[in-house]
Amino acid sequence: MRARDLVGSVPSVRPGVPLLEAVAALVAAGTSGVAVIDESGVPRAVLPGSALVGLAVPSYVKDDPSLAAVLADADPRVLRARIARLTVADVLSDDEADPLPLISAEASLLEVATAMAEARVGIVLAVDEHGHYVGGITATDLLATLQQ
């Protein structure tokens, strides 16, 4: 079994789309992150769901988490408004330091498992010999295969 046999469950978006589109894709797929693929089909990043949630948290609460409890009536509309004006590209620069979890589409199951164990978000992206995106694999995809 090769990496390309496992791909399919990870949603992907272009950098220019509104962030809410990425949120919708993520919610619909039920994965832990969304792949960001540029116009030429090359993966740019994996945007974790936790990072998207983090964007809705006011910066001052990130500095002082005690304040989260103070805002007992936090309105989902207010949290949504914080990310409504952003595009996927707006939030990519913060993640540039993280190496992309890329593997060859022809990688073996053990190679996929090794890359997955090191991936921060539990998602690895399979690419072809030209570096073009073939599809994403989640830890759940991999575990389901191992369970069979």
Next chain:
Amino acid sequence: MKTALAIGAFALVYVLLVSERVERLVAAAVGAAVVLLFGVVGVHDAFFSEGTGVDWSVLVLLFSMMVIVGGLRRTGVLDVVALWSVRRSGGSAYGVLVLLSTVTAVSAIFLSDVTVIVLLAPVTLLVCDRLALAPVPFLIAQALAANIGGSASLVGDPAVIIVGSRAHLTFTDVLVHQLPVSFVVFVVFLALARFLLLPAIRRSGTDDGSHVAAADVGDLEPLAAIRDRRMLVGGVVVVALVIVGFLTQGLTGLAPSVVALLGAGLMWLVVREGRQELLDHVEWETLAFLAALFVVVGALVKVGAIDHLATEVGDLIGGNPTVAVLGTLTGSAVVSALVDNIPYVATMSPVVADLTASNPALNPGNALWYALAMGAVLGGNATAIGASTNIVVVGIARRHGHPIGFWTFTKYGVVVALSSLVVAVPMFWFRYLT
């Protein structure tokens, strides 16, 4: 040759600091490396001499206070106090500004100005968010208030810590002599803020669209900021014991650095989980910067340059305590407005020590020391780079998407610093020189 090297290294450090081309630690470390490498000072001079070396009591006091504040941060107590105060204001912009500034200034007396800003700036941002007010005027007010509060006590600002250590002042000495001046300066600042900052709040207080439901502050729940009641009790008791320790130095003979170190140890015991976080909040860069600076200034002392400077200054003053005290107060304010007050005070402390030793009449009631400390801290308010607090608040504001330009800060800071001098000069004259 050694004299030239010591002066050259010192000048190099100052040029690098003023140019802001390198981090301040790098600037001071280069100077320290030069004087150590070429044998201007030796190991004994640099590390074991009170006159020419690292002032360990300053470093231990600063380190310990950082650990204590790191523990206090866990309690959420300052959040509670600040938010509770803001709720009393009923949401009026000036009321919020006065109460946040007051909580900041009072906290800075016991916890140091820079750390208080780091702890309270998130609360300010939250309140401004809730009231749909631009936070910049509030953050500037908070920085100015922190410096004024910090000028009142021995642990309020690193500049005062350095002066206190060199002059062997107790916590109570500094409080009794500096708090009255700081208090009047603060009252004047609050009055000025109504005319200076309130119009800026009104101009910038517009909803930028992110406030879908700009609520008031009445429905905030301050007590919810407390996540761990055991930690709250333990943390507050440790801070209370440290303050009692500071205030009773005359009885116990325990130096502030020792009291703070014991307090830091207690805080370490109180915090059971995640103790590493206490050390994460220690500003190691500031401590290393100070250590290197002490070595550079110590080299000037060793080669006799400070002695020479003190003689020259003494001749200039001509034995007149009024000129000495008021000149130090205003001169320190001016210099500290332009450069970081820590290197200035580190350099001037041995000069003042020489002056007072050779001519005690110039220092009635230790006035020269208090003038140096107060001038340096209050003058630091004048510009965005005058005090560490200002630099920190500008950095916090930028990180949260509310950049504060140099001149935006300075146009308010200069007025507040000048008003501080207008208050402090007659108070010093009346108390020490009549």
